[in-house]
Each structure stands twice: as C-alpha cells, then as structure tokens.
Amino acid sequence: MTVRKAVLPVAGLGTRVLPATKAIPKEMLPVVDRPAIQYVVDEALEAGIEHIVFVTGRNKGAIEDHFDRAYELESSLNKKNKQCVLAELERSLLKPGAASFVRQQAPLGLGHAIWCARDIIGNEPFAVLLPDVIVKASKSCLAQMIEAYDKIGGNLIAVDRISRDLVSSYGVIAPKGEQNGRLIEMSGMVEKPTQAEAPSNLKITGRYILQPEIFALLEDQGAGAGGEIQLTDAMARMMEHQAFHAFEFEGKDYDCGSKAGYFEAVLAHAIDHEEIGDEARAMIQAVMS
Numbered sequence: 001m002t003v004r005k006a007v008l009p010v011a012g013l014g015t016r017v018l019p020a021t022k023a024i025p026k027e028m029l030p031v032v033d034r035p036a037i038q039y040v041v042d043e044a045l046e047a048g049i050e051h052i053v054f055v056t057g058r059n060k061g062a063i064e065d066h067f068d069r070a071y072e073l074e075s076s077l078n079k080k081n082k083q084c085v086l087a088e089l090e091r092s093l094l095k096p097g098a099a100s101f102v103r104q105q106a107p108l109g110l111g112h113a114i115w116c117a118r119d120i121i122g123n124e125p126f127a128v129l130l131p132d133v134i135v136k137a138s139k140s141c142l143a144q145m146i147e148a149y150d151k152i153g154g155n156l157i158a159v160d161r162i163s164r165d166l167v168s169s170y171g172v173i174a175p176k177g178e179q180n181g182r183l184i185e186m187s188g189m190v191e192k193p194t195q196a197e198a199p200s201n202l203k204i205t206g207r208y209i210l211q212p213e214i215f216a217l218l219e220d221q222g223a224g225a226g227g228e229i230q231l232t233d234a235m236a237r238m239m240e241h242q243a244f245h246a247f248e249f250e251g252k253d254y255d256c257g258s259k260a261g262y263f264e265a266v267l268a269h270a271i272d273h274e275e276i277g278d279e280a281r282a283m284i285q286a287v288m289s
C-alpha cells in the first residue's frame with residue numbers, strides 16, 4: 001500500500017529557542033523567507049503525500065492560518081497588482097480537505113503525539129516528519145524514503161552519522177550486517193543513550209515510514225527517556241514482529257529546534273537562495289572580515 005498520509009507533530013513548546021518562541025510557535029520561525037514548517041510540508045508534498053495531519057497544541061493557531069487563505073491580504077495584494085507575491089502565497093496553500101489538525105492535550109512525548117493521529121491515519125502506512133528538522137537535499141528526503149519503501153515495504157527510519165559526543169541528544173539505531181546501498185539492517189534502537197550505551201553513531205533524523213500497527217503499541221507504551229512516551233521505544237518493540245530498515249538519506253539535516261541548528265539552517269538556505277544568495281554570501285564574508 002502506498003504512503004499517502006503524513007503526521008507532523010507540532011505541539012512542542014520550543015524551549016530550546018526561547019525567548020524567540022515565547023509568543024510564536026517554533027515551527028513559524030522564518031528560515032530566510034518562509035516559516036520552517038513550510039520546508040517540511042514542501043518535502044512531504046514533493047514526496048507525493050496527499051494528506052497532512054498536524055498534531056498541534058495550545059498557541060499553535062498560526063500554523064493553521066499559514067496554510068489557509070488570507071482573504072484580506074490577497075485582495076489587498078490584488079488591488080496593488082502584486083502578482084508575484086500572490087503566486088507565492090497560493091503556492092503555500094494546502095488543498096481543501098488535504099490537512100487535519102488534532103490536538104495533543106498534554107505534552108506527554110513524541111510517541112503520544114503520533115498516537116493522537118491514529119483515527120485520521122486509519123489502517124494504512126504513513127510517514128512522520130518531525131518539523132524541527134529541515135532536510136536540504138536535491139530530492140526530498142521523504143521522496144527518497146518512499147522510493148526505497150516501494151521496493152522493500154516494512155518500516156523505514158531515516159538516519160545520518162553524527163559525532164559520538166552528540167548521541168545522547170537523539171535516538172540511535174543498532175545496525176546489523178552489511179549495508180545495502182542506503183539501506184541498513186537493524187537489530188534495535190535506543191532513545192537518548194549515553195555515549196557508552198549508544199550502539200552506533202547513526203542518529204534517527206526525524207523522518208519515518210511506519211505501519212499502522214505502531215498505534216496499538218503506542219497505546220500502552222510507558223514513559224521512557226525524559227519521562228516521555230517515546231516513539232523510539234514503541235518502534236523497538238514493533239521490531240519483534242515487523243521488518244525495520246534504517247535509511248541513510250542523501251542530503252543535510254538542520255535541527256531548527258536548537259539555536260545553533262536554526263542559525264545554520266538560515267545560513268545554508270540564504271546562500272543558496274535564488275533572490276538573495278549572492279548578496280548573502282558577500283554579507284557573510286564582510287561580517288567575517
């Protein structure tokens with residue numbers, strides 16, 4: 001069965017980038033000229049996703065508004081004949097009926113957030129994209145994963161290699177056997193391991209393709225690392241019954257949930273930007289000199 005739906009858990013409080021996120025959702029922080037969440041939605045759409053389920057929380061209304069029409073703004077731009085800006089706004093709309101919003105009522109963890117989408121996903125495979133992570137790639141990271149999934153099925157987790165001293169901030173997979181191209185067989189995974197416990201330096205990047213059986217496991221998943229219900233723990237249990245592969249994608253990921261990662265994302269997207277790229281490079285050089 002093809003992957004048609006994606007879950008974007010956007011209920012997180014953004015504490016790592018305070019005070020910027022005191023009054024606006026972290027997902028709405030701009031990366032050059034569009035909010036971070038737009039990059040993640042674009043990645044999903046480029047991969048052929050037809051329906052996006054946003055798992056939101058309080059004070060996240062700006063995300064809904066961003067993907068909706070803004071009549072007053074559009075009519076004012078129309079009167080001023082600003083067709084280019086209008087076209088850009090049109091591009092960021094989600095098709096009518098192609099998005100759902102469900103609330104995670106308490107911050108119980110990523111696993112709980114994904115579980116909140118169970119009724120809307122139903123009984124089909126689905127993608128998860130963590131909106132803190134922007135992946136810059138020539139082909140959308142999720143599109144690469146869906147291409148691999150269409151050949152091998154099961155469950156897929158995007159991974160990338162990090163320095164060993166960073167493993168305790170992430171989920172880490174235990175590889176097994178030979179790597180077959182971008183696909184890595186796995187024997188397990190652990191959330192936020194210490195450096196000594198970490199089974200590898202392959203971190204879970206924040207892109208997943210999962211079978212719907214995960215919901216039954218999430219339903220009774222106890223709290224794990226940080227006292228939260230962890231998706232990684234439920235996936236580790238599901239590995240006993242279902243095939244899992246790690247997928248080493250082509251591209252570079254930026255963790256916009258941290259100050260340094262967000263800044264790096266802005267720099268990387270500014271220097272490659274169609275309109276301001278040359279200027280941005282020159283400015284960076286001038287600031288450095």
Ligand code: G1P
Nearest residue numbers: 110130170171203204205206232
């Ligand atoms: C989450 C996942 C973790 C993954 C990370 C990627 O952690 O639980 O496995 O490595 O995203 O950014 P969080 O950033 O929510 O602590």
